[in-house]
Amino acid sequence: MxxxxxxxxxxxxxxxxxxxxxxxxxxxxxxxxxxxxxxxGWHADGLATASLGRSHRSKIGKSRIVHAMELTKRILGIPDTHVLGIVPASDTGAVEMALWSMLGARPATMMAWESFGEGWVTDVVKQLKIDAKVVKAGYGEIPDLAATDWSTDVVFTWNGTTSGVRVPNGDWIADDRAGLSICDATSGVFAADLPWDKLDVTTFSWQKVLGGEGGHGVLVLGPRAIERLESYQPAWPLPKIFRMTKGGKFNASIFKGDTINTPSMLAVEDVIWSLEWALGQxxxxxxxxxxxxxxxxxxxxxxxxxxxxxxxxxxxxxxxxxxxxxxxxxxxxxxxxxxxxxxxxxxxxxxxxxxxxxxxxxxxxxxxxxxxxxxxxxxxxxxxxxxxxxxxxxxxxxx
CATH class of the missing domain: 3.90.1150.10 (Aspartate Aminotransferase, domain 1)
Structure with a gap:
C-alpha cells in the first residue's frame, strides 16, 4: 500500500x-x-459535379481538364513558349516521365539535399545506370549552386519538402546552358515566383500549396525540353505512361487535355475550386x-x-x-x-x-x-x- x-x-x-x-x-x-x-472555405458541396460519372474524353470532361490547365498557367504566369499537361502518379510520375524520357543524351548532374532528391539520384544512377555527377548536401544545408555545371542536364528540387531548404532564386541557372534544367517544384510552386525562362522541365502536384487531392501530377515543358524529346531516343524501353512522343514527334495532344490515362474528375473539380479560390485571393x-x-x-x-x-x-x-x-x-x-x-x-x-x-x-x-x-x-x-x-x-x- x-x-x-x-x-x-x-x-x-x-x-x-x-x-x-x-x-x-x-x-x-x-x-x-x-x-x-x-x-x-472549402466544402465538398461547393464542388461542381456535372463532369462526375462522365468520360474524361467527353465534351464536358475534357473542357474541365482544359479549364484546370488554363487556370494553372494563368495563375503561375507560365509563358506561351511552355506547355502544361496533367499526368499520372502525382509529382513522382511527372519527374519520372522527364528522367526516363530525356536523360542520357548528355552527362547529368543530380543535386540532392533531402530525401526526394536522393530518390531521383537512385532512379538515375541505379535504375537508368547513367554515369551522373551527384552533388549532395546534408539536411538543413544546400550545395554550392554557383558551381553547377550547365554543360550537363541538371536535376534538382526547388523546395526540399523533407528538409525545409529551398533554392533562393533562379539566378544560378545559366541562360546559356547546354543541358536541360529539370526542376521538381512540388512544394515550391504557387508559393514562389518561378523563373520559367530558366526552367526547361518543371513538375509538381495538386496536393501541396493548392491543397488538392493526390494522384495527379503536372508537367511543364519549355521549348528546349520539347526539342530534346524529338531529337533523342533513350536506349531503354519506355512504359506507356512515360511516352511523350508519337512517331518521333512531340505528342502535343497530352498538353491540350488528352490525358495519357484516366484522371479522377472529382480531383479535377476539386483543384478547379482551389484554383478559383487562388484567383479570388x-x-x-x-x-x-x-x-x-x-x-x-x-x-x-x-x-x-x-x-x-x-x-x-x-x-x-x-x-x-x-x-x-x-x-x-x-x-x-x-x-x-x-x-x-x-x-x-x-x-x-x-x-x-x-x-x-x-x-x-x-x-x-x-x-x-x-x-x-x-x-x-x-x-x-x-x-x-x-x-x-x-x-x-x-x-x-x-x-
Whole structure:
C-alpha cells in the first residue's frame, strides 16, 4: 500500500508540474505537408459535379481538364513558349516521365539535399545506370549552386519538402546552358515566383500549396525540353505512361487535355475550386504573401522558444511552405536518436488527441523534429495559435 501511495503521489506531482494547456486552438489544425490543408472555405458541396460519372474524353470532361490547365498557367504566369499537361502518379510520375524520357543524351548532374532528391539520384544512377555527377548536401544545408555545371542536364528540387531548404532564386541557372534544367517544384510552386525562362522541365502536384487531392501530377515543358524529346531516343524501353512522343514527334495532344490515362474528375473539380479560390485571393502574389506570413509567424515562435530550432541553417534558403524544425541540443541532452524519434511521435500523438494539430512529425528519414506546413491554404492565425500547443506538447512529452 505504501508503494502504491508513493507512486500515486509521484504521478500527481509530475502531472501538476506539466504546463497548462493553451486556451485557444487552431481553428483548422491541418498542418500536413501533403496532402495539405484545403483552402479556407472549402466544402465538398461547393464542388461542381456535372463532369462526375462522365468520360474524361467527353465534351464536358475534357473542357474541365482544359479549364484546370488554363487556370494553372494563368495563375503561375507560365509563358506561351511552355506547355502544361496533367499526368499520372502525382509529382513522382511527372519527374519520372522527364528522367526516363530525356536523360542520357548528355552527362547529368543530380543535386540532392533531402530525401526526394536522393530518390531521383537512385532512379538515375541505379535504375537508368547513367554515369551522373551527384552533388549532395546534408539536411538543413544546400550545395554550392554557383558551381553547377550547365554543360550537363541538371536535376534538382526547388523546395526540399523533407528538409525545409529551398533554392533562393533562379539566378544560378545559366541562360546559356547546354543541358536541360529539370526542376521538381512540388512544394515550391504557387508559393514562389518561378523563373520559367530558366526552367526547361518543371513538375509538381495538386496536393501541396493548392491543397488538392493526390494522384495527379503536372508537367511543364519549355521549348528546349520539347526539342530534346524529338531529337533523342533513350536506349531503354519506355512504359506507356512515360511516352511523350508519337512517331518521333512531340505528342502535343497530352498538353491540350488528352490525358495519357484516366484522371479522377472529382480531383479535377476539386483543384478547379482551389484554383478559383487562388484567383479570388489575388493570384500568385497573394499566395506567396500568405505563405510568407505563415512562415514569419512560425519563425517568431521558434525565435522565442529555447527547445526548438530551424533545420534549415541559412534563412535565405529556408522554405516558406514545408518548415522543418529540429530539437535544440540542450533540450534532448541524453537522448539518442531512437529516443528523440519516440519523443516526436509522442508530441504528435498528444497534439492529435487534443485536435490541436495534425501531422506535424518530421519526415521519417530527416533528423528527429517537427514539420509544419505553412503554405497558402493555412491561415496565419492558426500558425500563431499552434505555437503554444507545440510548447505544451513538448513539455508534456518530455516530462
Amino acid at each position: 505504501t508503494d502504491i501511495a508513493t507512486s500515486a503521489a509521484t504521478l500527481a506531482a509530475a502531472t501538476s508540474a506539466l504546463p497548462d494547456k493553451p486556451d485557444l486552438k487552431p481553428a483548422r489544425p491541418f498542418f500536413s505537408s501533403g496532402p495539405c490543408a484545403k483552402p479556407p 489575388g493570384g500568385l502574389s497573394a499566395l506567396i504573401e500568405r505563405a510568407d506570413a505563415n512562415a514569419r509567424a512560425l519563425d517568431a515562435w521558434v525565435e522565442k522558444t529555447p527547445w526548438i530550432e530551424h533545420l534549415a541553417v541559412d534563412p535565405a534558403t529556408r522554405s516558406n511552405t514545408s518548415v522543418c524544425l529540429k530539437f535544440a541540443p540542450s533540450a534532448v541532452e541524453g537522448l539518442d536518436e531512437e529516443a528523440q524519434l519516440a519523443l516526436v511521435k509522442k508530441i504528435a500523438s498528444l497534439l492529435e488527441a487534443e485536435d490541436a494539430a495534425y501531422d506535424v512529425a518530421g519526415y521519417r528519414d530527416a533528423p528527429p523534429g517537427l514539420r509544419v506546413w505553412c503554405g497558402a491554404t493555412v491561415e496565419t492565425a492558426d500558425i500563431e495559435a499552434l505555437g503554444p500547443w507545440l510548447d505544451w506538447a513538448f513539455h508534456a512529452a518530455r516530462g
